[in-house]
Amino acid sequence: xxxxIWKIGGFILIACVLVLVFAVPMxxxxxxxxxxxxxxxxxxxxxxxxxxxxxxxxxxxxxxPQDLQVLVRSKANxxxxxxxxxxxxxxxxxxxxxxxxxxxxxxxxxxxHSVDGTLLLENGLFLSDRFIDESIILSDIDIEEFEADLPFxxxxxxxxxxxxxxxxxxxxxxFTMFVLMGIAFVASIKQLASARATAEDEKAESAVRxxxxxxxxxxxxxxxxxxxxxxxxxxxxxxxxxxxxxxxxYSGYMVLRNSLESAALRARLSAVYNLFAFVILIIxxxxxxxxxxxxxxxxxxxxxxxxxxLDSALRAAFYPAVIGWILIGLWMHRINxxxxxxxxxxx
Amino acid sequence: xxxxxxxxxxxxxxxxxAWSRFAALTRHAFKMEFRQKNGLAxxxxxxxxxxxxxxxxxxxxADAEAWxxxxxxxxxxxxxNAVAKSWPEDAPEMxxxxxxxxxxxxxxxxxxxxxxLLLCGMSSIVFMAFILFLxxxxxxxxxxxxxxxxxxxxxxxxxxxLAMIQALAVRANGGFGLIAVLGLPLIIPVILIATRxxxxxxxxxxxxxxxxxxxxxxxxxxxFGALGFILFPYLWxx
Amino acid sequence: xxxxxxxxxxxxxLEGWFFxxxxxxxxxxxxxxxxxxxxxxxxxxxxxxxQLEAKLDSKNSAPS
Numbered sequence: 001x002x003x004x005i006w007k008i009g010g011f012i013l014i015a016c017v018l019v020l021v022f023a024v025p026m027x028x029x030x031x032x033x034x035x036x037x038x039x040x041x042x043x044x045x046x047x048x049x050x051x052x053x054x055x056x057x058x059x060x061x062x063x064x065p066q067d068l069q070v071l072v073r074s075k076a077n078x079x080x081x082x083x084x085x086x087x088x089x090x091x092x093x094x095x096x097x098x099x100x101x102x103x104x105x106x107x108x109x110x111x112x113h114s115v116d117g118t119l120l121l122e123n124g125l126f127l128s129d130r131f132i133d134e135s136i137i138l139s140d141i142d143i144e145e146f147e148a149d150l151p152f153x154x155x156x157x158x159x160x161x162x163x164x165x166x167x168x169x170x171x172x173x174x175f176t177m178f179v180l181m182g183i184a185f186v187a188s189i190k191q192l193a194s195a196r197a198t199a200e201d202e203k204a205e206s207a208v209r210x211x212x213x214x215x216x217x218x219x220x221x222x223x224x225x226x227x228x229x230x231x232x233x234x235x236x237x238x239x240x241x242x243x244x245x246x247x248x249x250y251s252g253y254m255v256l257r258n259s260l261e262s263a264a265l266r267a268r269l270s271a272v273y274n275l276f277a278f279v280i281l282i283i284x285x286x287x288x289x290x291x292x293x294x295x296x297x298x299x300x301x302x303x304x305x306x307x308x309x310l311d312s313a314l315r316a317a318f319y320p321a322v323i324g325w326i327l328i329g330l331w332m333h334r335i336n337x338x339x340x341x342x343x344x345x346x347x
Numbered sequence: 348x349x350x351x352x353x354x355x356x357x358x359x360x361x362x363x364x365a366w367s368r369f370a371a372l373t374r375h376a377f378k379m380e381f382r383q384k385n386g387l388a389x390x391x392x393x394x395x396x397x398x399x400x401x402x403x404x405x406x407x408x409a410d411a412e413a414w415x416x417x418x419x420x421x422x423x424x425x426x427x428n429a430v431a432k433s434w435p436e437d438a439p440e441m442x443x444x445x446x447x448x449x450x451x452x453x454x455x456x457x458x459x460x461x462x463x464l465l466l467c468g469m470s471s472i473v474f475m476a477f478i479l480f481l482x483x484x485x486x487x488x489x490x491x492x493x494x495x496x497x498x499x500x501x502x503x504x505x506x507x508x509l510a511m512i513q514a515l516a517v518r519a520n521g522g523f524g525l526i527a528v529l530g531l532p533l534i535i536p537v538i539l540i541a542t543r544x545x546x547x548x549x550x551x552x553x554x555x556x557x558x559x560x561x562x563x564x565x566x567x568x569x570x571f572g573a574l575g576f577i578l579f580p581y582l583w584x585x
Numbered sequence: 586x587x588x589x590x591x592x593x594x595x596x597x598x599l600e601g602w603f604f605x606x607x608x609x610x611x612x613x614x615x616x617x618x619x620x621x622x623x624x625x626x627x628x629x630x631x632x633x634x635x636q637l638e639a640k641l642d643s644k645n646s647a648p649s
Binding site: 241284 | 511515518520531532533535540567570571574582
């Protein structure tokens with residue numbers, strides 16, 4: 001029982017991760033601030049102002065409607081917008097109280113609320129009909145800032161929304177594939193060092209087989225995620241090309257194995273090819289994406305997603321997911337290897 | 348078996364030092380290639396026919412993207428065609444003899460050198476055919492030189508990987524199919540960098556700003572060469 | 586539940602349909618059952634492997 005603890009542990013970890021993935025709620029965020037075309041009258045002054053509709057995501061504005069504060073920010077300039085009324089939890093009518101001359105065209109929208117805390121919508125407001133004078137400074141406001149008062153939740157990310165949960169299913173697939181291909185790489189080196197025995201070759205073969213399975217699962221989960229966030233099942237991205245080519249390279253490894261009859265020669269040739277394959281894997285998935293523009297987070301093109309590795313809720317689910325999937329992959333690899341060896345002995 | 352004697356006699360000095368054995372092997376590979384004139388003529392014909400097919404499809408109106416894509420695809424397939432055949436030295440009895448005369452490292456270095464020079468020749472032919480048929484409207488002045496330079500560096504990178512893949516496929520008794528299955532996925536990083544470099548050159552980006560791609564290709568071919576140098580003895584021994 | 590559902594549907598169609606309506610919990614249950622089934626299957630496979638290996642070993646050692 002004691003030496004089996006890691007096998008059970010892997011499954012328990014993944015079970016916990018699945019519970020987190022499907023049960024933890026999403027944090028609040030801002031979806032858009034859009035002009036309605038109407039004009040509204042200001043509450044205190046008798047001033048006309050354009051009316052905007054602010055849409056939130058999972059926000060709780062109707063709980064304390066009077067606490068909702070809406071601000072716009074552009075570099076050091078900060079200005080307050082007027083909340084005309086709160087329609088429901090996620091919709092509020094906003095009056096644009098900016099003067100005719102403003103320092104910038106595009107503004108970040110911020111809200112502060114006693115439940116949701118501070119939320120940010122980058123470049124949420126674009127003013128095309130105002131006079132731009134960069135020397136104007138707007139900063140004289142005083143706000144009462146609230147801290148967020150929310151249960152355990154996953155962070156809101158623009159465009160990714162609820163699909164952030166896929167992080168726990170997609171990324172660990174690649175980690176597991178890396179680990180298994182690394183095992184195959186080490187086994188292949190050992191195989192070349194050993195003269196006649198093919199034990200290490202069987203290890204490499206089953207590691208590649210299970211690793212390929214995880215690679216294909218990574219492609220499938222990634223494809224589904226790409227459809228949701230980027231709008232296509234497949235996009236031209238160095239990371240994706242690298243992943244597909246890796247799967248092709250290792251399929252070539254399996255083809256090479258199947259085309260060889262003699263066990264000793266097969267062990268040696270496939271070990272040689274496997275070393276090439278692993279070097280290509282490193283180049284494709286770790287070196288090349290750093291040199292090119294990529295849609296993937298942390299590599300340019302999608303700056304809104306850079307904060308995910310700092311969030312404690314995601315960490316609490318992501319690290320167990322990585323460890324759990326790697327443990328399951330290792331167990332699958334061991335069973336596969338033992339079946340291969342048993343088959344060989346029976347022949 | 349006079350081919351074996353060729354290897355030993357073709358160098359003027361007795362083939363004792365590693366360098367002279369390497370030089371003799373390289374010279375021998377060229378001798379064998381030029382002896383089979385129809386094989387070489389077939390390769391050249393294949394490249395020119397491929398370029399001519401591209402010309403028939405696009406005319407001389409190919410835009411920069413298409414020009415770039417066609418050039419690299421034709422180069423890639425010419426390269427595979429050039430290496431994907433078995434030389435007389437690949438026969439098992441020949442290997443059994445060579446194992447006693449030369450070191451496998453010398454053999455693989457000679458092979459890589461031979462393939463590099465052969466593929467450089469092929470890429471020159473492809474490039475000239477492209478200029479002849481598809482025109483030079485995207486290549487002004489130095490751009491053509493830089494593009495050709497990229498083709499030569501890519502040829503060396505292709506050669507250093509394909510030499511190893513060809514040896515592997517021959518050892519596994521596989522034909523062109525096996526070389527394609529094993530080689531094409533492995534070659535994709537090289538092609539990705541090469542096409543990006545070509546696109547940069549055709550779009551008029553200055554050479555200094557895209558030269559890192561060539562450096563990367565050089566590093567790759569060095570890496571493949573080193574890997575082949577280390578691993579080839581395992582392929583050769585019985 | 587209904588009011589929350591309506592709001593979620595307004596802000597994003599998938600949220601109301603999947604997470605707001607509790608369908609996510611059904612998917613969670615199915616995923617857990619699949620995971621446990623897979624784990625038990627692997628456990629059984631390993632036990633049978635052990636049995637077969639032991640059988641093969643005794644067979645190999647008996648004649649010699």
